[in-house]
Amino acid sequence: MDTMRDRxxxxxxxxxxxxxxxxxxxxxxxxxxxxxxxxxxxxxxxNIGIREQLLVxxxxxxxxxxxxxxxxxxxxxxxxxxxxxxxxxxxxxxxGAVLVSASASFDWPSGGYTxxxxxxxxxxxxxxxxxxxxxxxxxxxxxxxxxxxxxxDDKVYVRxxxxxxxxxxxxxxxxxxxxxxxxxxxxxxxxPMLDAxxxxxxxxxxxxxxxxxxxxxxxxxxxxATDAAGTDVVLVEPYLAGTSTAAANDALADLPHRVLGLxxxxxxxxxxxxxxxxxxxxxxxARSLRERIGGxxxxxxxxx
Amino acid sequence: MTTxxxxxxxxxxxxxxxxxxxxxxxKHGPAATSTLDALWVLYDRxxxxxxxxxxxxxxxxxxxxxxxxxxxxxxxxxxxxxVPVDWLPGFGSYxxxxxxxxxxVLVPGAEIGSGSLGHGLPIAVGTALGLRAQGLHDPRxxxxxxxxxLDEGSNHEAIAYAGPAGLDRLHTVVIDNSSASYALxxxxxxxxxxxxxxxxxxxxxxHDALYAAFTAPHPGRPRVVxxxxxxxxx
Numbered sequence: 027m028d029t030m031r032d033r034x035x036x037x038x039x040x041x042x043x044x045x046x047x048x049x050x051x052x053x054x055x056x057x058x059x060x061x062x063x064x065x066x067x068x069x070x071x072x073n074i075g076i077r078e079q080l081l082v083x084x085x086x087x088x089x090x091x092x093x094x095x096x097x098x099x100x101x102x103x104x105x106x107x108x109x110x111x112x113x114x115x116x117x118x119x120x121x122g123a124v125l126v127s128a129s130a131s132f133d134w135p136s137g138g139y140t141x142x143x144x145x146x147x148x149x150x151x152x153x154x155x156x157x158x159x160x161x162x163x164x165x166x167x168x169x170x171x172x173x174x175x176x177x178x179d180d181k182v183y184v185r186x187x188x189x190x191x192x193x194x195x196x197x198x199x200x201x202x203x204x205x206x207x208x209x210x211x212x213x214x215x216x217x218p219m220l221d222a223x224x225x226x227x228x229x230x231x232x233x234x235x236x237x238x239x240x241x242x243x244x245x246x247x248x249x250x251a252t253d254a255a256g257t258d259v260v261l262v263e264p265y266l267a268g269t270s271t272a273a274a275n276d277a278l279a280d281l282p283h284r285v286l287g288l289x290x291x292x293x294x295x296x297x298x299x300x301x302x303x304x305x306x307x308x309x310x311x312a313r314s315l316r317e318r319i320g321g322x323x324x325x326x327x328x329x330x
Numbered sequence: 331m332t333t334x335x336x337x338x339x340x341x342x343x344x345x346x347x348x349x350x351x352x353x354x355x356x357k358h359g360p361a362a363t364s365t366l367d368a369l370w371v372l373y374d375r376x377x378x379x380x381x382x383x384x385x386x387x388x389x390x391x392x393x394x395x396x397x398x399x400x401x402x403x404x405x406x407x408x409x410x411x412x413v414p415v416d417w418l419p420g421f422g423s424y425x426x427x428x429x430x431x432x433x434x435v436l437v438p439g440a441e442i443g444s445g446s447l448g449h450g451l452p453i454a455v456g457t458a459l460g461l462r463a464q465g466l467h468d469p470r471x472x473x474x475x476x477x478x479x480l481d482e483g484s485n486h487e488a489i490a491y492a493g494p495a496g497l498d499r500l501h502t503v504v505i506d507n508s509s510a511s512y513a514l515x516x517x518x519x520x521x522x523x524x525x526x527x528x529x530x531x532x533x534x535x536x537h538d539a540l541y542a543a544f545t546a547p548h549p550g551r552p553r554v555v556x557x558x559x560x561x562x563x564x
Contacts, residue, residue: 046464049459049460049463051456069459069462069463070463072459074455074487074491075487075490075491077487077488077490077491079448079452079483079484079487080452080455080484080487080488080491082452083449083451083452083453083455083456083484083488084452084453084455084456084459084488085456086452086453086456087452087453087454087455087456087457087458087459087460088456088457088459088460088463089456089460090441090442090453090456090457090460091387091456091457091460091461091463091464091466092387092460092464093460093463093464095456110446110449111449111452111484114443114446114449115449115452115453118433118443119434119442119443119453120434120435
């Protein structure tokens with residue numbers, strides 16, 4: 027199967043053809059994929075070299091002239107290195123852009139911590155007005171990229187990962203989907219975590235919601251789910267553990283509730299290796315998840 | 331060139347009085363006055379933008395990156411009719427749109443909000459790219475930075491890119507009041523020239539010299555004008 031990142035250049039190249047407002051800004055990473063599009067749209071496919079502060083600042087300047095910039099590099103260099111540019115050049119200037127990252131939490135474990143960015147969404151959470159898409163499959167990535175570019179002048183972050191679920195679901199760029207219904211708790215699986223969550227909760231009497239758009243957080247879906255399943259909530263996110271805990275607490279603020287946030291641990295592992303090894307090290311494999319989710323919810327097996 | 335700027339009835343001689351409405355006395359910080367002459371020459375004789383054209387895609391863009399000490403900027407915007415003169419006395423108060431750093435959302439005519447150093451020039455690069463991508467080859471983009479602000483690495487990213495990219499609609503004016511802690515005399519223009527810019531250093535208080543430098547042709551290259559004023563410590 028191809029990866030979400032494999033879809034990025036073809037999809038955005040088509041959008042460049044379809045919409046004269048769209049411009050792509052790159053900092054060397056991903057340039058090869060836009061070679062054809064650059065020939066067709068030499069002024070709207072812009073590679074500014076290895077300059078990430080300029081990457082975001084130039085994107086903001088493009089937006090100030092009325093274009094819809096799509097700004098891309100690895101998450102570490104897109105959100106963390108030029109964070110003040112994201113905050114000021116986009117937010118404070120009151121202009122929008124589509125930030126598309128690759129190499130998410132630990133997509134390239136042998137590359138080490140310099141190329142890991144489990145904290146990207148927690149960082150964006152300190153800012154106002156960002157829409158955050160976390161697709162769980164290349165087909166979903168394609169849909170959400172189109173939603174992001176079409177979202178007027180909104181500030182949108184699309185987080186592409188090589189981690190993926192086996193099957194795509196229909197996503198709408200806004201709401202959580204109910205994948206399974208139960209009565210002993212709600213588990214929210216974000217993006218690529220869905221397959222592991224479904225395996226972990228197999229036979230448990232819990233509701234599973236699937237989130238691919240996590241900001242704004244779909245509070246209404248979470249509340250509806252708690253009507254039948256109660257207000258014990260587990261969030262399983264492919265980035266920093268607890269990133270959405272505050273959002274879930276806010277959604278249930280007027281109800282007695284419990285929230286457990288699972289995701290990538292804060293501690294730097296200083297390990298290379300394979301993705302699966304990092305998944306296991308952070309307790310995000312199906313077996314670990316089953317222990318932690320089951321332990322928290324005290325969920326009982328559905329009687330046959 | 332034809333001047334399309336509307337005369338609002340205020341001249342250069344009125345600027346100190348307008349600044350006093352903000353500061354309340356006759357003294358103005360060096361940060362506030364260092365930019366005054368360059369700003370005046372730009373808005374009075376160079377920039378093709380008026381309050382009526384503030385949303386015109388064909389207008390020239392002026393981006394104040396050196397947002398610290400914006401009294402001269404507000405005085406010029408008031409003199410040219412972008413903001414009402416009666417806004418000036420409220421400078422920095424809760425209800426005033428005029429803060430100690432400008433906010434483009436609040437100040438008519440302000441193309442960017444600034445204050446944090448090193449943001450204007452990269453945004454100006456993107457603005458020049460965005461105009462070019464839309465076939466708007468007439469508008470010129472100006473950004474004003476301070477000499478110490480050039481210490482910020484983000485500016486070096488923009489300088490190093492804009493020259494080889496041939497962004498000839500892009501113009502930078504550097505107000506050099508010798509405020510950078512580590513600097514070599516003449517180093518500012520040399521730095522830009524090494525990156526392929528057209529560069530000139532002039533007396534930042536000499537209006538005719540500024541005008542000549544601002545309007546000199548520079549085909550195929552971005553342009554920097556280093557406007558030297560009295561040292562910050564003087």
